[in-house]
Amino acid sequence: MWLMRQAGRYLPEYRALRAKAGSFLDLCFDPQRASEVTLQPVVRFDLDAAIIFSDILLVPHALGQRVDFVEGEGPRLEPLAATAVRGLDPEGITRRLQPVFDAVGLARSRLAPDKTLIGFCGAPWTVATYMIAGRGTVDQAAARRFVLLNESAFADLIERLVEASVGFLLGQIRAGARVVQIFDTWAGVLGEEAFEQWCVAPTKAIVERLRAAVPEARIIGFPKGAGLRLERYVAATGVDGVSIDWTVPLRFARDRLQPQVAVQGNLDPLILATGGGALDAAIDRILAGLGGGRFVFNLGHGVVPDTPVGNVERLVARVRRWRG
Amino acid sequence: MWLMRQAGRYLPEYRALRAKAGSFLDLCFDPQRASEVTLQPVVRFDLDAAIIFSDILLVPHALGQRVDFVEGEGPRLEPLAATAVRGLDPEGITRRLQPVFDAVGLARSRLAPDKTLIGFCGAPWTVATYMIAGRGTVDQAAARRFVLLNESAFADLIERLVEASVGFLLGQIRAGARVVQIFDTWAGVLGEEAFEQWCVAPTKAIVERLRAAVPEARIIGFPKGAGLRLERYVAATGVDGVSIDWTVPLRFARDRLQPQVAVQGNLDPLILATGGGALDAAIDRILAGLGGGRFVFNLGHGVVPDTPVGNVERLVARVRRWRG
Numbered sequence: 001m002w003l004m005r006q007a008g009r010y011l012p013e014y015r016a017l018r019a020k021a022g023s024f025l026d027l028c029f030d031p032q033r034a035s036e037v038t039l040q041p042v043v044r045f046d047l048d049a050a051i052i053f054s055d056i057l058l059v060p061h062a063l064g065q066r067v068d069f070v071e072g073e074g075p076r077l078e079p080l081a082a083t084a085v086r087g088l089d090p091e092g093i094t095r096r097l098q099p100v101f102d103a104v105g106l107a108r109s110r111l112a113p114d115k116t117l118i119g120f121c122g123a124p125w126t127v128a129t130y131m132i133a134g135r136g137t138v139d140q141a142a143a144r145r146f147v148l149l150n151e152s153a154f155a156d157l158i159e160r161l162v163e164a165s166v167g168f169l170l171g172q173i174r175a176g177a178r179v180v181q182i183f184d185t186w187a188g189v190l191g192e193e194a195f196e197q198w199c200v201a202p203t204k205a206i207v208e209r210l211r212a213a214v215p216e217a218r219i220i221g222f223p224k225g226a227g228l229r230l231e232r233y234v235a236a237t238g239v240d241g242v243s244i245d246w247t248v249p250l251r252f253a254r255d256r257l258q259p260q261v262a263v264q265g266n267l268d269p270l271i272l273a274t275g276g277g278a279l280d281a282a283i284d285r286i287l288a289g290l291g292g293g294r295f296v297f298n299l300g301h302g303v304v305p306d307t308p309v310g311n312v313e314r315l316v317a318r319v320r321r322w323r324g
Numbered sequence: 325m326w327l328m329r330q331a332g333r334y335l336p337e338y339r340a341l342r343a344k345a346g347s348f349l350d351l352c353f354d355p356q357r358a359s360e361v362t363l364q365p366v367v368r369f370d371l372d373a374a375i376i377f378s379d380i381l382l383v384p385h386a387l388g389q390r391v392d393f394v395e396g397e398g399p400r401l402e403p404l405a406a407t408a409v410r411g412l413d414p415e416g417i418t419r420r421l422q423p424v425f426d427a428v429g430l431a432r433s434r435l436a437p438d439k440t441l442i443g444f445c446g447a448p449w450t451v452a453t454y455m456i457a458g459r460g461t462v463d464q465a466a467a468r469r470f471v472l473l474n475e476s477a478f479a480d481l482i483e484r485l486v487e488a489s490v491g492f493l494l495g496q497i498r499a500g501a502r503v504v505q506i507f508d509t510w511a512g513v514l515g516e517e518a519f520e521q522w523c524v525a526p527t528k529a530i531v532e533r534l535r536a537a538v539p540e541a542r543i544i545g546f547p548k549g550a551g552l553r554l555e556r557y558v559a560a561t562g563v564d565g566v567s568i569d570w571t572v573p574l575r576f577a578r579d580r581l582q583p584q585v586a587v588q589g590n591l592d593p594l595i596l597a598t599g600g601g602a603l604d605a606a607i608d609r610i611l612a613g614l615g616g617g618r619f620v621f622n623l624g625h626g627v628v629p630d631t632p633v634g635n636v637e638r639l640v641a642r643v644r645r646w647r648g
Contacts, residue, residue, distance in 0.1 A: 136462075138460075138462050141594060141628075144592075144594050145594055145597070145598060148594060148595060148598040148602060149598055188512075188549070188551075188571065189571070190571065191570045191571060191592045191595075191624075192570075192571065192572075192573045192574065193609075195571070225512070225549070225551075226551075227512075227549075227550075227551025227552045227571070228551045228552055228554075228571075228572060228573055228576055229571075229573065230552075246515045246516075247512065247513070247514065247515060247516070247519070247551070247552075247553075248516075248552060249516045249552055249553065250516065252552055268468075268515050270465060270468050270469055270472060271472060271515075273469070274469060274472040274473055278472060285517075300515075304465075
């Protein structure tokens with residue numbers, strides 16, 4: 001059991017540390033503080049895993065794109081032109097991302113041996129949507145148009161992002177992450193063929209290269225919104241586990257996904273935020289639906305900032321009671 | 325063959341008329357002009373169907389909520405408080421929506437007999453998301469929270485929207501619409517149980533009441549983003565046809581949906597906007613995948629405003645050539 005975005009603004013100890021840390025990027029690149037933030041939810045809730053405090057946009061930053069995090073508005077990047085793709089150089093990005101690997105190493109050294117440390121990256125498609133639009137968008141239309149108008153430049157971009165992601169994940173694994181998760185937050189918006197080309201194929205390439213280098217690494221994929229393409233994603237990419245969002249029917253996950261891989265999910269983060277009896281019922285439903293197979297309890301997306309800490313305590317206690 | 329949002333800003337004749345018509349709402353409530361706009365794409369492209377020019381937010385407007393359309397920003401509503409739900413009165417809304425029925429009647433009288441006229445409404449869930457948030461949102465979080473925090477008020481709201489939608493659709497059918505489509509644009513964001521409660525059940529209620537009143541009406545449902553819940557939606561709601569977005573795999577639609585209902589879709593509107601050989605290939609793929617069963621060629625969502633008219637001409641010619 002762990003929770004996506006478990007280290008974050010809903011925790012008072014995070015907000016306290018964040019106030020001293022300068023910008024969001026400064027915090028990500030400060031190994032001491034990033035590792036401390038990483039451990040905060042495990043210290044408070046005794047969760048089974050810590051996920052390194054970092055961001056999927058550190059990769060474009062390390063590739064040389066300008067990235068800022070605007071308080072209360074989210075990320076702002078200098079939008080990438082098709083002609084600028086070939087200027088992005090994955091060589092040497094591991095040097096620029098070294099502070100993240102240092103944070104992983106520090107977190108690992110301070111974490112109890114029975115706790116898992118999880119590393120992560122954004123999937124190439126999702127990272128590309130931010131690089132192209134320069135920000136989060138409703139429907140990723142800018143990136144989807146870019147693909148149609150500049151397909152070869154886009155293919156080149158994805159190739160560079162695969163290369164960079166492999167370096168980023170390998171660095172985290174070598175520093176102490178035993179599991180890595182690939183977040184493809186905007187996978188759901190892709191059409192059938194585009195999903196194969198820009199979600200499945202790059203993820204498969206990353207998985208293969210990680211396996212070749214570190215056979216014992218465990219890899220979780222999170223193609224959010226993939227719905228009808230989840231089975232295909234699991235079968236074709238070779239991930240060990242799949243994270244499912246809150247819209248995935250539990251019976252489908254149990255019957256079609258769990259026989260193939262471990263399933264992680266899928267409580268609606270808004271149910272965690274609002275709490276009460278509806279939270280208990282939703283937890284029990286998930287445990288009854290997926291608890292019989294290979295299963296990691298988690299949310300269907302990240303913890304939202306106004307989540308009361310008491311609701312997370314209630315969640316953790318309830319899952320523990322079930323586990324016995 | 326017809327195209328969602330086929331009457332709209334991408335057409336120069338629409339922009340010309342729009343410039344003379346005052347506000348967007350004024351245009352919707354002007355039967356002469358609304359019927360003229362409705363017919364424009366049929367006149368220009370000889371499509372098989374016209375869809376009445378109107379908006380899903382006319383229903384909240386008729387229920388007494390303040391609705392404005394802000395140029396270039398989309399709709400703005402006075403956000404609905406839980407305590408205000410019981411003030412919404414579906415009685416008498418057909419009187420307030422009479423100009424739409426008049427527009428339907430005018431359009432029908434000017435349309436060739438072999439052309440179909442389509443009426444529509446927003447599904448209760450989707451309309452509720454706008455009523456609660458007061459605008460379009462990325463993840464419909466405001467409405468999803470409202471459900472969790474005020475379930476009985478929300479159930480009351482949905483009931484009133486079912487009532488209003490039945491009145492709105494029946495008025496359109498009686499004025500000359502032979503087919504109606506129920507747009508559930510934000511169905512995909514609902515969790516498994518919420519999808520049953522707030523998408524499937526209200527749609528089923530609307531379908532049953534329409535059938536009881538007008539057995540010969542044909543009803544298309546469009547639960548955008550429903551993915552893994554599409555089969556359930558089709559089986560449980562009793563719709564005659566289902567419109568599928570561009571993310572639905574064609575083989576799934578052919579094998580699992582077409583045996584049950586007519587399938588409508590599903591070209592990516594951005595492929596229509598960008599055109600070229602990719603457009604031809606995407607059209608051919610859809611025709612090959614779905615053309616063997618009950619099928620209505622359409623987009624996977626609405627025409628986007630910067631779509632070149634020439635691309636629509638190319639699309640229509642290609643589908644006609646296939647049809648022979």
